Amino acid sequence: MNRIDDLSIISSPCAIMILESLPDEIFFEIFEYVSIQDLYRGFYSLNLRFRMIIASLTNLHGETTFERELHSLPFRFFASRITKFSMHHVDLMDLSPFSAVRSLTLYIEPNRAQCHVIRAFSHLKYLYISQRPIDHFYYSVSLPHFVFTNAYPNLYTCQLNLISYRVQQHWTCIPSLHTLSVCLENPRVFTQILQSCPSLTRLKVELTQHFTRPTTRFDIAPHVYLRRFYLYLNQTMFSCCDIIEILLSLVPNLTNLVIRGAASTVYSLNINSLADMLHRCVPKLQHFYLNMFIEESLSRMVTDSTKQQIGQLFRLFTNIQIYPSTQKVPARLIIQG
Numbered sequence: 607m608n609r610i611d612d613l614s615i616i617s618s619p620c621a622i623m624i625l626e627s628l629p630d631e632i633f634f635e636i637f638e639y640v641s642i643q644d645l646y647r648g649f650y651s652l653n654l655r656f657r658m659i660i661a662s663l664t665n666l667h668g669e670t671t672f673e674r675e676l677h678s679l680p681f682r683f684f685a686s687r688i689t690k691f692s693m694h695h696v697d698l699m700d701l702s703p704f705s706a707v708r709s710l711t712l713y714i715e716p717n718r719a720q721c722h723v724i725r726a727f728s729h730l731k732y733l734y735i736s737q738r739p740i741d742h743f744y745y746s747v748s749l750p751h752f753v754f755t756n757a758y759p760n761l762y763t764c765q766l767n768l769i770s771y772r773v774q775q776h777w778t779c780i781p782s783l784h785t786l787s788v789c790l791e792n793p794r795v796f797t798q799i800l801q802s803c804p805s806l807t808r809l810k811v812e813l814t815q816h817f818t819r820p821t822t823r824f825d826i827a828p829h830v831y832l833r834r835f836y837l838y839l840n841q842t843m844f845s846c847c848d849i850i851e852i853l854l855s856l857v858p859n860l861t862n863l864v865i866r867g868a869a870s871t872v873y874s875l876n877i878n879s880l881a882d883m884l885h886r887c888v889p890k891l892q893h894f895y896l897n898m899f900i901e902e903s904l905s906r907m908v909t910d911s912t913k914q915q916i917g918q919l920f921r922l923f924t925n926i927q928i929y930p931s932t933q934k935v936p937a938r939l940i941i942q943g
Contacts, residue, residue, distance in 0.1 A: 630659055642666055643680045645663075646660070646680035647680065650683075663684075664706075666684055668691050669694075670695070672694075672695065673697040687706055688706060689708045692710075693710070695714060696714060707727045707730065708732065709730070709733075710724070710732070711734040711735075711736070712733075716749055725757055728757070730758040731762045734763075734764075747770060749766065753766065754780060755776065756780055761780065761783055762783065764786050767789050768791065769799075770791075770795075771791075771792035771798075780802055780805075781805050784806060785806075786806060786808070787809075787811075789814060790811055790813055790814070791813070791816045791818065792818055794824075800826070800857070801826060804829075806829065806831060807833050808834040808835075808836075811835075811836070815840045815841060819848060819849060823855065824856065828859075829857050831859070833859065833861045834860070834862040835857060835863050837864065838866050838867050841867075841868045845876075847876050847879045854883060854887035857887075858888060859890055861890055861892045863895070866896075866897045867899070877916055884920050891922060894920075894923075894941070895940075895941075896940065898938065900939045901937065902937045913926040924943035925942045925943060927940040
């Protein structure tokens with residue numbers, strides 16, 4: 607059946623009667639998957655029943671690509687009932703009508719003026735900045751400042767890109783934040799995050815290639831509540847085991863640990879050192895997953911006998927797999943348990 611036939615059936619009296627016979631609950635379910643533009647233009651003017659259903663909808667998702675869309679009839683009609691908002695731009699505009707927004711996704715890195723605009727969403731619980739390549743030319747300096755000075759006092763989950771190090775960050779305590787994803791090039795930012803977010807339970811950190819290894823260990827109190835830690839290592843000139851140990855020494859109550867990335871170009875991954883630090887730093891660990899690119903020479907050294915020996919080093923080294931290199935991908939080591 608072609609498109610014209612489909613439309614003629616939908617617009618026929620029979621089709622209208624079939625739609626009218628459906629309970630309101632069906633439309634509530636269906637309308638969750640329809641954009642607010644299509645909802646307004648396709649259903650609002652059909653009849654009084656649909657108008658009343660649409661007028662009663664809450665927890666809507668709005669997505670805008672161009673600034674002019676915010677002034678359209680659909681956005682003006684649904685503004686106070688949009689709770690999840692995705693924006694491909696942040697222009698200097700009045701966002702006060704969108705008072706119900708609790709989840710915000712930005713596909714741009716906002717500058718300082720734009721961050722002031724976003725502060726209209728003071729009741730945010732979820733804030734996501736679309737991830738950029740690690741060598742992206744611009745990262746927002748202002749948005750992390752707003753987040754870590756508690757501009758969003760109800761913020762529960764946050765995903766940011768690169769956070770730069772400053773000796774005086776002037777951050778405040780963020781008691782509401784439980785889940786955070788960030789990219790770092792200075793380990794001191796890691797300690798600043800732990801000190802500012804006492805309630806943090808999940809943390810995802812990507813370390814850039816320019817990550818600098820601290821000369822001494824950090825003299826701060828360990829974080830009490832962090833349970834899940836996801837660490838992504840890009841290649842650096844430092845021992846990945848040294849870096850991992852410095853970070854894990856600050857989060858002793860971890861129950862889940864995931865490590866991905868590449869072993870150092872200078873230091874090979876030392877499994878014995880890794881097992882020893884896990885014993886010492888995270889004694890409460892229940893789930894462990896390691897997926898790292900390694901040197902081809904190291905992959906050839908691992909045999910079934912070697913795997914058994916590795917499995918005896920730490921109680922969660924229960925499944926060890928080695929994948930040789932290909933033309934596109936280096937050799938890879940996976941340990942999980």
